[in-house]
Amino acid sequence: MKLIFSLVLIVLYTINIVLSSQQTYPCPFYRSLSLTNPPMNGDDIYILQSLLTRTTGLENLSLTSNFDQDTQMALAKFQSLNNVGTTSGTLDVNTANLILELNSEDGYVDNGQIPSGFLYKVHVPVYKNRSIETIATLYDSNLNVLLTFPVRTHGQNDNVTGLAENEFCEDGSTPTGLMTFDLNSPEPDPISFGPYPINRAVQGITGNAAIVISNIRDGILMHTGEWPDWTPSQPMPNSHGCVHGHPSDIDQVQTILSTQLNVAIRQNTYGAMPYTHQPQGILSIELID
């Protein structure tokens, strides 16, 4: 009797695992989205609407953060164009996976310039495989190269799939695009963030950064750390969306900014919104493969 009971439990547990893995939405999505009255609302819907506008013919969809009738129609159109197997206009797991696969890339290309009014620019090329470290460049406002240094923009991995979380997830890869950037005093935790002033991504201007920074993802920084057991000959660790650099380089960046370019070290806002300082720099993150 006891044995049968245990077997039944094991079978039920297995069914539950299989069902729940099939039902798992890829972040930033976590729920079925459909037209309701009153409408569903949230950041996931804002991201969905933003991604839908990348499909030809859906460019004018309004970014309301509400799952309204226009969103249902746009989603149904996306489903029919891509043969999802339904044209219900409801976001299910398959549609969520497909829209992330097809519409996540922003096509952002660095224009080799710096918008007027900014004292510096950091350019970061990235590969789809964020485990590959790349060389960032620090420029002054006349686009003179002041420093080149290795960086890593890999966020957290998904616990279940083991794959890198995408740019729209809370702790995923650093988003691509153009964004304002500012020098802030050090974070209080030198183990995780290093002892030096950090640079904070403040406001996305174009690309994926414009969708999520900082209305949805805040605390995207460029920093280092006193990472346990790490030496500069090793790859840098995964971040929670930040740009990681070596301690000597992050120190040099803040030294160049504050002593050569007269960039002020602003009191760290620790992500409080709205950002209270005028950003002094620009961060440009560009996919190169």
Ligand SMILES: *[C@@H]1O[C@H](CO)[C@@H](O)[C@H](O)[C@H]1NC(C)=O
């Ligand atoms: C989007 O809006 C623009 C400007 O109003 C208009 O010219 C264009 O035809 C619209 N596109 C679609 C697909 O509706």
Ligand SMILES: *[C@@H]1O[C@H](CO)[C@@H](O)[C@H](O)[C@H]1NC(C)=O
């Ligand atoms: C991504 O890059 C890392 C570091 O170069 C490499 O070890 C890994 O195999 C790559 N992953 C894929 C899927 O290519």
Ligand SMILES: *[C@@H]1O[C@H](CO)[C@@H](O)[C@H](O)[C@H]1NC(C)=O
């Ligand atoms: C993933 O793992 C981390 C660290 O172990 C844990 O804090 C987090 O809650 C896990 N997330 C999920 C969705 O299981």
